[in-house]
Amino acid sequence: MNKTDNLTTMSPHPTPPELFTDAAAAVARLEALYAQSTEFLLDKFNETLRSGRPLARFRAFYPEVRITTTSHAKADNRMAFGHVSLPGTYVATITRPDLFRHYLVQQLGHLIRNHGVPVEVGPSTTPMPVHFAVAANPEVNVPQEGVLDFPLRDVFDVPDLATMNDDIVNGTAGANPDGSGHLAPFTAQRVDYSLARLSHYTATNADHFQNHVLFTNYQFYVEEFEMVARRMLGDPSSGYSEFVGPGNASIRGCDDPLESTGKTPQMPSYHLKRPDGQGITLVNIGVGPSNAKTATDHIAVLRPHAWMMVGHCAGLRNSQQLGDFVLAHAYLREDHVLDDDLPVWVPIPALAEIQIALEEAVEEVTQLEGYDLKRIMRTGTVATIDNRNWELRDQSGPVQRLSQSRAIALDMESATIAANGFRFRVPYGTLLCVSDKPLHGELKLPGMATAFYKTQVANHLLIGIRAMERLREMPLERIHSRKLRSFDETAFL
Numbered sequence: 001m002n003k004t005d006n007l008t009t010m011s012p013h014p015t016p017p018e019l020f021t022d023a024a025a026a027v028a029r030l031e032a033l034y035a036q037s038t039e040f041l042l043d044k045f046n047e048t049l050r051s052g053r054p055l056a057r058f059r060a061f062y063p064e065v066r067i068t069t070t071s072h073a074k075a076d077n078r079m080a081f082g083h084v085s086l087p088g089t090y091v092a093t094i095t096r097p098d099l100f101r102h103y104l105v106q107q108l109g110h111l112i113r114n115h116g117v118p119v120e121v122g123p124s125t126t127p128m129p130v131h132f133a134v135a136a137n138p139e140v141n142v143p144q145e146g147v148l149d150f151p152l153r154d155v156f157d158v159p160d161l162a163t164m165n166d167d168i169v170n171g172t173a174g175a176n177p178d179g180s181g182h183l184a185p186f187t188a189q190r191v192d193y194s195l196a197r198l199s200h201y202t203a204t205n206a207d208h209f210q211n212h213v214l215f216t217n218y219q220f221y222v223e224e225f226e227m228v229a230r231r232m233l234g235d236p237s238s239g240y241s242e243f244v245g246p247g248n249a250s251i252r253g254c255d256d257p258l259e260s261t262g263k264t265p266q267m268p269s270y271h272l273k274r275p276d277g278q279g280i281t282l283v284n285i286g287v288g289p290s291n292a293k294t295a296t297d298h299i300a301v302l303r304p305h306a307w308m309m310v311g312h313c314a315g316l317r318n319s320q321q322l323g324d325f326v327l328a329h330a331y332l333r334e335d336h337v338l339d340d341d342l343p344v345w346v347p348i349p350a351l352a353e354i355q356i357a358l359e360e361a362v363e364e365v366t367q368l369e370g371y372d373l374k375r376i377m378r379t380g381t382v383a384t385i386d387n388r389n390w391e392l393r394d395q396s397g398p399v400q401r402l403s404q405s406r407a408i409a410l411d412m413e414s415a416t417i418a419a420n421g422f423r424f425r426v427p428y429g430t431l432l433c434v435s436d437k438p439l440h441g442e443l444k445l446p447g448m449a450t451a452f453y454k455t456q457v458a459n460h461l462l463i464g465i466r467a468m469e470r471l472r473e474m475p476l477e478r479i480h481s482r483k484l485r486s487f488d489e490t491a492f493l
Contacts, residue, residue, distance in 0.1 A: 008056040012040045017122025023109035029121045030097040033063035041133035053150040062093040062188040064124035069115045080482040081493045082110025092184035093124045095192050107492045130156035132192035164189040184492040186301050194298035203246035203265035210279035212468035213304050217311035224461045225282045229272045230254040244271040267295055278472050289335035289386050292416035300424035306471050308429045310464040313411040315434035323456030325377040328430035331415035332383035332405045342423045349483050354429035361466035365459050380408035384415030425484040433460045
């Protein structure tokens with residue numbers, strides 16, 4: 001304990017840092033330090049709720065991992081991650097090492113091998129907010145300001161925007177106060193914030209999310225996903241072991257009932273799980289770039305291996321028909337929600353691995369290939385806008401921009417998801433299904449769907465699943481392209 005402003009501050013017993021050359025042992029130490037901090041804060045918080053305002057402050061710290069290199073020797077430059085660019089000390093605060101165990105072992109293992117030096121694990125100087133410390137215990141709630149007869153922040157640390165932002169991943173963060181560089185794209189507080197938001201928006205816990213994420217904007221895809229999941233669970237050779245829906249409702253058998261949780265969350269998520277986490281998550285983000293940004297802002301901290309948009313769009317060419325597919329190879333960004341984080345002059349490149357996986361999946365599901373594939377699929381620019389009823393305004397400006405950009409489809413989510421994938425270094429792709437043609441008099445109205453359209457929508461989700469399964473078979477080093485890495489990049493993926 002120590003004295004600050006005449007008020008005693010109590011903390012867990014200080015633990016000296018340790019050096020590790022074994023990544024698994026380093027992560028085990030991170031888990032022990034994290035448990036020590038959270039257990040201390042939970043115990044003191046419960047004691048405070050029972051007994052009232054204490055005569056001391058309580059503070060615990062996130063664990064951290066550091067690596068120091070002194071050599072300019074080049075690491076394996078075939079990999080886009082797993083090494084630091086210059087000699088120096090690099091540090092990352094860590095939260096939920098139990099949730100990120102596989103990821104941390106993988107990332108630390110690459111660092112140790114590539115640089116031939118140990119990593120150092122110990123307590124950081126970043127306080128752990130009590131809100132995040134008790135988040136894993138659903139029976140404990142942090143009361144809102146004014147409920148207690150004293151300000152909570154007088155006794156415990158609360159979330160701090162100074163360490164809960166996107167400065168690192170946006171490339172705007174300077175060095176740490178001690179001169180060290182950044183090892184990971186997110187701080188521990190930023191990760192904790194997103195884990196809490198994910199549970200709120202999607203109504204499932206973060207540990208259910210899989211490494212391959214599909215986004216949609218249409219409820220029909222959710223219904224199809226559950227049917228596909230049940231077929232997979234009925235096939236022991238599929239490798240899938242569980243299906244989880246909102247409220248963490250879970251089934252393991254193909255005929256098991258999936259319990260309804262009553263109130264539907266804003267962006268419900270569904271998880272077709274594999275024991276190794278390499279399954280598929282589907283998130284129904286609804287309509288609009290704001291939802292698309294919100295979902296990807298928070299899912300990004302889980303470091304998925306890929307995410308894709310599989311939703312509806314407006315076809316802009318007269319040669320298209322309802323149910324045709326659109327494979328995006330470029331984006332016209334008029335969604336505006338990311339302009340402050342990623343200027344519109346930043347190009348969003350198509351990623352070859354994702355494009356090939358999607359095209360091959362279309363060929364597999366539709367049994368069409370080569371020139372015949374053009375009957376049902378176009379490749380080109382997708383425009384994303386922030387006004388669903390743009391048709392009701394003067395169309396001359398939007399239509400001219402759409403024509404000049406060579407756009408073949410328009411929606412409200414795809415460019416946002418791709419741009420945030422680029423920003424967060426998460427491989428991304430887009431395969432859309434034409435649901436209307438507003439420039440050609442075919443509006444999205446009841447009763448307009450043809451049998452072809454309905455069949456194509458059913459195939460659409462299956463194509464997204466098959467594309468993800470193809471990506472799962474690729475080496476991680478191949479999926480995470482160097483196109484997504486900047487000049488001065490964090491070593492962690």
